[in-house]
Amino acid sequence: MLKIIAVAGLVGAALLVPLAAGAKDSGKAVFAPAADLKWSDVPNRPGFQVAPVQGDPSKGAARFFAKLAGNADVPLHHHTADHHVTVVSGTMVINDGQDHTLPAGSFFAFTGKRPHTTKCTDAAGCTVFIDSKGKWDIVEEKAAKK
Secondary structure, three states, X not given: OHHHHHHHHXXXXXXXXXXXXXXXXXXXXXXXXXXXXXXXXXXXXXXXXXXXXXXXXXXXXXXXXXXXXXXXXXXXEEOOOOEEEEEEEOEEEEEOOOEEEEEOOOEEEEOOOOOEEEEEOOOOOEEEEEEEOOOOOOEEOOOOOO
16 A cells, blocks of 8 residues: 555656746746847858857857858858757758758758758848757868868
């Protein structure tokens, strides 16, 4: 009988954890009107800008918008942190061994430092929204020796 009571107590506690965890965040809200975004240039990346809305992408996990200049072409690279991306405007072509054409409204994600190239095919530029799970960087891959 004690075993049944102990198991029931553990199950009950396990069911309450999600409710308690959700209660911690109740009442929080983040708003980022487009007119209020603070865009800054990315060092050593001409034509590339970011506008953080949560966190600081240069220090750790963050959510931010990124703009690529028209017809931008980023050579083979990877990112240290896993990240999820939504294309807000323009058309991106991502190549991770094959081309993936992603117009506005599309989604892509990279985990495990997967190498890829990135292109913005619109002359007007592209904007994406990135949810990075850690410090966001662009690490260029070394070209294979011939």
